[in-house]
Amino acid sequence: MKLAQRAGFRCSNPQCGALTIGPGAGPEGVSDTGTAAHIFAAAAGGPRGTGGLSDEERSTISNGIWMCANCGRLVDVNAGKLYSASLLRSWKDLHENRTRLEQGGHVQPFGWVQSLEVASHYLFMPGIIRLSKLNLLFGMNGSGKTRLFHLLTCMSSPQLLMDAAVLKYPADLTCEITWFDPALRRATVDVRGEALAYHVDARRVPLPPRPYRVWSFGTRNQTFAMDSPTIGGIADFLDIDPWAARTVVHSLPDLLPGVISGVTVSDKGSVDVAYVRGWRAADRRYIFPFYVLAAFAELQARSEPTILVLDEPFTFMDPVMELEVLDLFELSHWTFQVILATFSPHACDRRHQGWSATVLMPADGRKSRISQEDGDVEAINRAPEGESWEEIIRKLGPNNRGL
Template structure:
């Protein structure tokens, strides 16, 4: 059987692009060093194939031509232990897209360090649920570059997002404080490994690397976009502050730097009394000014939020959240959590964003929730989990292998 192995030159390219460190998230093991003899060195790394070198190899060949299989882009640098791990059981646990996203992340980190920066980059690796009302104790989610949580309404997808968003702030776990008893760990690299242990039992207890804390002090961020916001809030500014959980000045500042595919810039302008009268607007609070969002679209038009379709409003909010995640990723591991279908966008409008999230240009991790998968799921750096939360700690989260 023909094996499309890497040449020694290609192997050297793959290793060098990884800084001769293992690409497995959190490993970073140095695979090159001095041997005992003063004129010798030891090279303990492996250029693993992402798509398989031979026809029946792990993960299959994905229809790639021999030249593509032998190309440096099809290799990921690993230490011995992790080379062995990723190829077990034909690579089912580590599909192509996951390895590609690890490679993209690791090469970014290496390039970041190589350009003289301190390595601030990292990876949110694992959510482990020790105790929750919905899932079997020990349920674990390993986050890839892009992770899809699939399940019907009420299956616990939002719960997972709320729990993870504690990396940024604890506001989202409010509903778990009162009646429920939740205990989970988040393991992340920033870039050193950290473990944030969260317990709710009337009061919130956080433990970071064995020390009791009131908030997560390790450098990391999470942006959670749970929908289009509370319709009862008339003021666009206040509604989006509430939705993205940032303060007024942070939101106004962020608005000037959206630079997305759909909207370049967002401004908030105060409504006049005359506009209120014309719309017969009933204000709940007469003293507080009402601000409307004005979106400067990439097509040159300026549209108010209320003039946009539901799906277009979703795009504005998504691009605001992406701008926030883009900022965070320069300083530490950043997770963008999006309840995709609550944005009101159809799959056609969502697809370009999915392509971006799966691409190496997107430097933050994404967690996307939906009750179904889009029809075209190829070529993206996704890990898919089927979420099936059941009351009484009976639910499951199962990784869906994609050959």
């Protein structure tokens, strides 16, 4: 019953959202058409497997998602292969947060990107990435991670895509992006030479729509460390107005109540943060920027659907701090999507926490193959200790598919 109540008695499938409770037969009858579906299977051999969870963990409410009867059956067809655990967990988190905001009187634009399909591209073999709320992206330098981000941003800001395609490569590519708003929408992007064309729901449109916003942060243009944070420094880091930066800073205690108890800003713009738990100064300088990023993305997501892209943010961080960052983004109340491109192999261990993983594999010539196959992802986990990330991916190339 609690699972249904948390979902507002509506199906958590963003393509459905059907009300699952209503009047039944007679003056006092109630009709209940909902079902509590498992994210990871209740028993070994079930849809989506057990995810390494214990019997007790698989029986808790955190491993359940409320759905209508039809969708509950649909997600378990073919052993659940079309609906991953990370996808269902994302549906649940997004639906519960949307319900929480609606209950508080806040109508939020619902949206989320479901997939990016590459039909033709100068750096990729044809393939598809199915996006969840939390996404990991693995690939060697030069494998095309940044180009994938350009494809995601081409709906609202095509300049990066076109600059690379026209100036550096033969400009000939096609991709398709699907998203919910809350209905399922589909856009095709075609580049031929210096011509860029968009089709949305099979209809040609003269200018690109902006169904979602992508905010990208990477070590190439950002330093993920703040020794003595200031409003000006945070504004520069986020590339926003200083007054918007103040809003982000003052939101931190409300958005992270178990982490930050208070924030004060001096007349000169210095930011003093009171943490719930003690942090060494060396640790605070690395973890605080991620608190700022999460708060910024959440506030942005309450205005428009938002994807936060982090391109290799762990370059100067130790493994303990990496895990803190992963814990941060796994908090269930966030309503934005995350794509984390990382060189950290142990991040794959977090897939049972809701992260889905994509690997860019060496393929023919200079092209990469987009893979979400379990065998490719698991191979990263099984890599011998001390083996470099590049060696792991190279072994997963076309001539050697395992370790």
